[in-house]
Amino acid sequence: MGVLVYAESENNIIKKSALEAVSYGKALAEKIGSRLNCVVINCSEPNILKQYGTDKIFNITNDSLKDFTSRSYSNALQQVIKAENTSILILSSSADSKYLGAHLAGFTDGSFISNVVGIPDNLDPFTVKRSCFTNKGFSSTELTGDIKIISISANSFGLIENNGDGKIEDFHIEDISSTITVSNIEKQSGKVTIADADVVVSAGRGLKGPENWHLVEELAEVLGAATACSKPVSDMGWRPHSEHVGQTGKPVSSNLYIAIGISGAIQHLAGINSSKIKVVINNDPEAPFFKAADYGIVGDAFEVIPQLITKLKNRK
Amino acid sequence: MNILVCISNVPDTTSKINFIDNDSKFDKNGVQFIINPNDEFGLTKAIWMKDSNNADVTVLTVGDSSADAILRKCLAIGADKAIRIDCEAIDASSVSKEIVEHCNEVKYDLVICGRESIDYNGGLVPGLIAGYLDYNFVTNCVSLNIENGKAKCSREISGGIEVTESDLPLVIGAQKGLVEESDLIIPNMRGIMMARQKPLEVLSAKNIKARAIDKKYFKPQEKAEVKLIKPDELDKLIDLLENEAKVI
Missing domain, CATH: 3.40.50.620 (HUPs)
Known part of the structure; x- marks a missing residue:
């Protein structure tokens, strides 16, 4: 034993x-x-x-x-x-x-x-x-x-x-013969992955377009976080599929999950539920995500996120 | 080419999760059952392979007669034949062994399962089948191409994609990416009518003993009410994350 x-x-x-x-x-x-x-x-x-x-x-x-x-x-x-x-x-x-x-x-x-x-x-x-x-x-x-x-x-x-x-x-192992071979691996280097991250910063349609994603990336950078997105965002091609988190996307089990402009559909929550602390930033106080969140800000992401980035930078 | 698609009958995502019989059973009352989403991505891929690989597609589930409705749906989507192994699905090990018994009788070149079910979330069945049968195995499979008996698969890995090449037979764990959500086939009237003519075979189970038995279920603790912070009080949020939640 x-x-x-x-x-x-x-x-x-x-x-x-x-x-x-x-x-x-x-x-x-x-x-x-x-x-x-x-x-x-x-x-x-x-x-x-x-x-x-x-x-x-x-x-x-x-x-x-x-x-x-x-x-x-x-x-x-x-x-x-x-x-x-x-x-x-x-x-x-x-x-x-x-x-x-x-x-x-x-x-x-x-x-x-x-x-x-x-x-x-x-x-x-x-x-x-x-x-x-x-x-x-x-x-x-x-x-x-x-x-x-x-x-x-x-x-x-x-x-x-x-x-x-x-x-x-x-420990010496006997010969291993494999009938399956790895022919190629494409991997982003230097980026925190969703699976390994302690903090994940995720955004949804509330960000209005892919051109605004620098906000998510900057916030992720000061927190040493991975970036993620909701399903509609990946479906519309704003972000790669590999960033989609939720039931049919990647599961998230981070210590901190920050959701920006994501309403909190049940399929999304199913994928991120096991994260410990959830922060929700959304201008709609009725967004279902607030019910699943630990901390919430009802406000405009385009005002809140830049300020949050500055404050986190100054803190360090 | 002979393809087997293993289907799990799961509660719809929006279902209320409740437990009965002294918290020893999931309460199916009023719950809508659907094809496990990961299995459906795999099924759609298999249907495409009827054209590209001249494949014959069999769908299989392990369960009681309440699962017949989703098997009929799979037939309406385009599967050629359905099989139900008649028993209560208790754990991944016994379910996999029931499937393996069938695979020993009917040879399949490719066995497709979803990467995991959305109810018990074990993610075990495809790997167990592959291990028991000594087949190759690729899970989190996002692309598959079979030509001249060789399979080329892509697997989603942490931060990237890995491409593997292998011989058949092969087991894959399907997920979104193998086909997209917009590719999923909604059965039309013709498909539904044709499904009625297709065979749905019920096989008796070998009654294999379960190894992992859920003795009791619990619900998570009630979540405390969200703490709302005003947009102009971000210092407070940072303080809470740092000192109360201790996550930054």
Whole structure:
């Protein structure tokens, strides 16, 4: 019985969402009374994992894992799970980890549970709380199966520092043959992504046209935030589809979500519901979004946003 | 080419979410059920592939007879055949295994699922099917092109797009982008009439044991009333975000 965390990295840096998964793993390991092991893939600087309570770090270095594919990464993790007799694997809820988790659960015949929001209430039977119905509900779910794979909802547990031995051990994996290859990756560089952002600044039709988006971008820049938009805005081509957040767009689970000129259709709220704090700026006091918001300003975005940008800049 | 589209019957987004039987069950009373939106993007793509790839499209759901209405709708949209595996859908693992049992009997070159359902939001079924069958798998799939038995797929990744190439059989998790919302097919009278002639086969379930059982549901805590800040008091907003909410 051991707890293993897959600590996802990008460009040799352990992702923040992975540190949250490790923090969660540590709490669970303590509850079970076991040690906490982590596995990293092609990451030469995993030392930070020690600060979050990791006892042992399995270090996999392999050229065939240069590009992420759910098949090859599942295969690699499966080898660690087998060698270490792991019964619980913790994943973050990044796009790659969720992708990998389901495929891996199929390969290992394990039981996978996603959007988990707390450490298990009970170990026998193993019962965890997860969000469902686009955050309009939660369930207390009983998991059975020899291998349990748990993907935790972003920003639901937070980062908790802890001391661990942090011993690094190279883990050699057997050959991986993949029947799927990555032929191209196009990625914006230097921009905060919606999935990784602590703060997301989003705008809707209330901004009147794409030419006014510099306001959103400037506000996002002073806050170190990602930019997003409502569905009509992406449908009209004002902004790229990749910025569309909502039920059929990207999900947002940030600490702070600022919505400018978005009325708050139920499909939009379904996608951003799990953000912790919501600020709504809208000139229509009847906009349904105010009912879902923590803080609201009834006012003209074209007056409020420039002032807000100036004040935030002066604050720093 | 043989395509299977897995369909989930989900409550419409605007539905009230309530629980009954001591909070152990979702209250279906008065709820309108629809084709899971992510599945519908996949279905539309499959219908297009009838022309581009000479595909034969089967839709499948795991559920009781209340799901027949959406299967008929899928047939009216253009699917050739519908299958319902007759049992209560309890968890992703048992549902996936029921689908896998069927895929072992009828070979499909491509299995399309939505990236996740809008009710339980698990996002598990496509990956589990791929894993159980040892098929290739691409989720968050925003484009798909199959030529000469090779599939080229684009996947939405954090901050960009990744293109993969693979052999068939393949499982994809469909989402918006694979087709656009404006591409969705609204059944016309001819489609609805034709759907009545198309086969809807009911298969008995293998009664596979569920692994993840929702024992109890909760509603989120009631939200506190929004704090309104006057547009000329932005310092107050900054102070609240910094010191009360502690998010900046």
